[in-house]
Amino acid sequence: MDIADCYHLLELKSGATLVEIKASYRRLARQYHPDINPSNAAKEKFIALSDAYKLLLSTVQPSLERSVESQEKVTQSAKTKVTRKDPYPQSPPLSVAEQKLKNDYHQQLQQLWKYKKFVKAIALVEALAQRLPYDLEVKSWQAIAYQRYGSQLVDQRQLDKARIFLKKALNTDPHNRQLWSEVERDFRRLERLW
Numbered sequence: 001m002d003i004a005d006c007y008h009l010l011e012l013k014s015g016a017t018l019v020e021i022k023a024s025y026r027r028l029a030r031q032y033h034p035d036i037n038p039s040n041a042a043k044e045k046f047i048a049l050s051d052a053y054k055l056l057l058s059t060v061q062p063s064l065e066r067s068v069e070s071q072e073k074v075t076q077s078a079k080t081k082v083t084r085k086d087p088y089p090q091s092p093p094l095s096v097a098e099q100k101l102k103n104d105y106h107q108q109l110q111q112l113w114k115y116k117k118f119v120k121a122i123a124l125v126e127a128l129a130q131r132l133p134y135d136l137e138v139k140s141w142q143a144i145a146y147q148r149y150g151s152q153l154v155d156q157r158q159l160d161k162a163r164i165f166l167k168k169a170l171n172t173d174p175h176n177r178q179l180w181s182e183v184e185r186d187f188r189r190l191e192r193l194w
Helices: 003-009 018-032 040-083 096-114 118-131 136-155 159-172 177-193
Strands: none
Touching: 003 040, 018 040, 096 118, 096 136, 118 136, 136 159, 136 177, 159 177
């Protein structure tokens, strides 16, 4: 008996899944079981069904095991990727009160930046960062506040202090490419003045 005959005997299309093979075998085995259907034809059909089922299981299960192994490898590699430090991790969800607080602080921060009150902006955003330490957006605002204050210090020729705040900006949000380019520009200005 070949594989095509097994599929035909179990009333399946070729390439049926393991679940489909088992379901079809159970249905047909109940129909042709010698205890339910005592005729010789039913007994022979039941034996043929059992043989076909065993043969299909022996061919389908090794390929299934290979696919399970490959799926496990994919899962393992995905776990490996997840365990590596993600450069852009997800922020935890905020409560309604925290979201309102964050929005209010952001509006105040925008006003402080607009009027170049960077020391107050830093104080405000550091307080918010203490309240929401895992919020990536707040970290980004904090880094921007440091960078803007550092840039202002370069303009005022307070070069040592400027260097400190520019480095703080990079350490606070190291994955922000735009911030890196701004800080790099400020460092070039610093070098020219030094």
